[in-house]
Amino acid sequence: MKTIRIQPLLLPFLLFFSFSFLKTGAQTEAQALLQWKSSLFQPDALSSWSLANSTTPRTWFGVRCNSAGSVVQLSLPNANLNGSLDNLDFASLPGLTKLNLHYNLLRGPIPSNISALSKLTSLDLSSNNFFGYSIPPEIGQLSEMVDLRLYNNNLVGPIPYQLSNLRKVRYFDLGYNYLENPDYTKFTPLPSVTHLSLPVNSLTGKFPPFILNCTNLTYLDLAQNNLTGKIPNSLSTNLVHLESLNLTFNFFKGVIPVSLANLTRLQNLHLGLNNLTGGIPPILGSISSLRILELYNNSLGGPIPSSLGQLRMLEHIDIKAAELNSTIPPELGLCTNLNYVELSINQLTGGLPQSFSELTKMSQFGISSNLLSGEISPDFFTHWTELISFQIQNNSFTGRIPPEIGSATKLQDVFLFINKLSGSIPSELGDLAQLTLLDLSENELTGPISTKLGNLKHLLLLNFHSNDLSGEIPPEIGSATKLQTLYLFKNRLSGSIPSELGDLAQLTYLDLSENKLIGLIPTKLENLKRLKLLGLSSNDLFGEIPHQLGNLASLVALDLGSNSLSGPIPETITKLAHLTFLNLENNSLSGMIPRSIGSMTSLESLHLKKNNLTGDIPLALKDCKRLTVLDLGENGFCGNIPTWLGESLSSLRVLRLRSNMFLGNIPPQLSLLSSLQLLDLAHNNLSGSIPHTLGNLTAMATNEQTINTKGHFLGEELAYSWGYTNSISIVWKGKEYVIQNLTLSLMLGIDLSSNSLSQEIPAELTNLLGLVSLNLSMNHLSGSIPEMIGKLSELESLDLSMNHLSGAIPPSLSSLTSLSSLNVSNNRLSGRIPSGYQLQTLIDPSIYTGNDGLCGPPLPKCSSNGANHVQLSTEDGHEMIWVYLSMELGFVVGLWGFFSILFFNKSLRFAYFRFIDNIYDRFSRR
């Protein structure tokens, strides 16, 4: 960079030097080139540029001179030139016809004095970085220019309209910059241009008008700009020589013009990622030279025209995500040059045409996420010997996987997941030596897993989950040594887990959950140093959890839930510093929580419910500061609920200590858990009063449900890619449910039932406006139901039964319009049951019984209800009274109007008296 700074001093000196002593042009040119060289940073490629080598540049690298010794070409592509063009004195190189500096590290501006190169026919400055500079309009003065390439330079500003003065230019490439619209009023058509390339720029508005008059164009690329409006019809009438048209990734709308069929030389048509509508014009089938047809990601709709079968040159068709809703026309099987077919994400129906077996050049075949059905023809695999990728997932294909698949020996990716394929998995898959990704999950496949799959030395992914596979996991799988993902969950696999899986050194995700696996967890799994996920839940594994699992240093999720594991939780597991999710629930584990648990500082979810664990909650747990879910329910834990729990575990969203032997008071510090959504302390021996501070639980104090949906409980990767999520049991409307995901993130509830809590229900609980479920039943609570209970507008389930509550049921209870489950039975409540809204739909009397003083529907009427001569037995008694009052009063009031009609209508008069008789009868019958 220093050299640039001395340039003003050097230049006059050199000019003087050249004019005075060196008469020849060659010597002037040599000096100009050397001056530029000296401005570059470490120009190793230019080591031959030296006056010591030669006083003329004739022999210098990249320089070509004419017979007179004058420089005519400077060609230095990919020469690692680092600097700028500022010090290249173009005026000293008047004979230059070709300048190629492609792929260097040139920065700064393109100097405007480049216009001095008046003989220049070819300029290639592509793939440098003139970031932030514009194209100098003076380039437009280079009237001999035939080939102009400025692509991939981060150039900005409008395309200078002066470039349209380049009357001889044939190749014009300004792509991959940030160029904006030229002044179209001054930009005249380029009469000679055949190759016009402006992709990945910032062109806006309608199709550039000047292009429509560049009538010699054979290649036009406007991809990835911001162009709008329709594709002009004149495109196809004017540019009849077009061989390649690329309008991908713009905002073109309207229909695909049928006039495109005029482009009889068109080979490549790229219209993907626009807003085109109105279907695929069948006439496109008449462009017989077409090799590439891309219409993907448009809202085309309609069918795949069978006329496309006429495109006998077609090699590549991509109409993905275009809302197509037809069958696949068998005529496409006539396009025997096809090697790339991508029709995924449409609503295509029917089967795969048998004629496709003629497409013998097929290499990549993708028709996933359609509504296709029928069987997969074995002929595809015997005929498609070039097949690399076969992706038909997420359809409704039935029948067997043809064993002939073993003939397609170049196959790398086989995606058959989410179909209705049945039968067994052909062992011939083991013959596909190149196989990398094999996903057959979510089908109805049966039978065993072939031992031959161990032959697949390139296999990275083996995904057979959610099928009906049986038999044992073949130990030979351990030979597929590149395997990273092995998903066999949700099958009926039996036997034990082969210890050979411990040989899979690259294995990152191993999930064998929900099978019928028995036996011990192999200790050899400790070799899986890259393992992030180990899922063995819902099997019949027994024995102790091997302490060797503590060596799985990369482990993020460990799921051993719902087995028959016994013994203690090995202390070694607490060495797993990355472990986020630990599920050991529903086993027969005993002993205490390891005192070293505090070293698991990544732990977010700890599921230990339904074991035989004992002891207290260890103090060390307070170092697990990321804990969001702590479920110790249904064990034999005892002692107090520690006060530090509220003070230290500030991320807790779920605290479930249900069905243990905790005693003492509920610590008021729990109110510090500002994210707590579910507090379940039911079925313990807790005593004392309910802390008033629970009314401060921030996350429950809002009924703006949107707040709680932010962020799931687990990290994105765990929840989405791996399908792992927290599941929590709650008692909801009198029934136990397991909730997860969205429901879990929205649920706000408190369950303190079946303890020995006493004194009043704190009025502050009515500040928890978002509460959906509140269960305080089976305690010794006294006093009255908080008057403001009606503030809990989201409450759906409320159980206060079996306490000593007294007084009246607050009338505000009737304003709980979401309430669908209520129980206040077996208290000492009195007075009239409020009515209205939901309460008039909660008509089961048992929710109020056992309160001697309660009356009114659905219980018998209140005795203090004054004179009421009609005895009614229905549960809606008080409403029935209305009937009679109104029959008596209402008619008297309305009588006058009625008689006035009777005077004018004879037949009505008759009818009316029959009606009166009727009413009379009705009263006397009672």
Place this chain on the structure above:
Amino acid sequence: MACRVFLVSFLLLLAASPAISTNSEGAVLRALKARLSDPSNVLQSWDASLVNPCTWFHVTCDAHNRVIRLDLGNSNVSGPLAPELGHLQDLQYLELYGNNFEGRIPEELGNLKSLISMDLYGNRLEGGIPKSFAKLKSLRFLRLNNNKLSGSIPRELVTLSNLKIFDVSNNDLCGTIPIDGPFATFPLQSFDNNSRLNGPELQGLVPYDFGC
């Protein structure tokens, strides 16, 4: 615990699952939601990926995971009532009062054979009271008041022997008030403010729906 959320697979599971009826009940409710505007997000918990709708807020199931209650009173939702609701075979309580439901009451609600209570009061429903309601043999409470319903009260409703509460006040009904069956016991206030609804029907020589 390894509960997996493969959304695409859900539809297939739905078709294959033996508990198809429960799943289809979720689909019914989603059909309702799909047509509604829900500015207060009360339907936010209606997670389509779940096996059944029993943990959705405002939905209650029985022991067999069949939907028995839909409680959306005063929930600030608007839009039409989905005819699909008629598929909730075990629904006992349809509580949709105090919203902005609009359009007609679908005939299909007459298929809710277990229904005990239908509270559609306080909406903007128009059109007639479906004759098909005569099939709701378990119905005890029918509150359609404060809507914009028109036409006559279907005579067929007199066969609803369990009907205890019937309120169609504040609508635009016409014709006469039936007097047979349970209608013998309903107070006139239940029919108030229907400017073209005439006093109890007159049997005998007059047509039932005169003036309508």
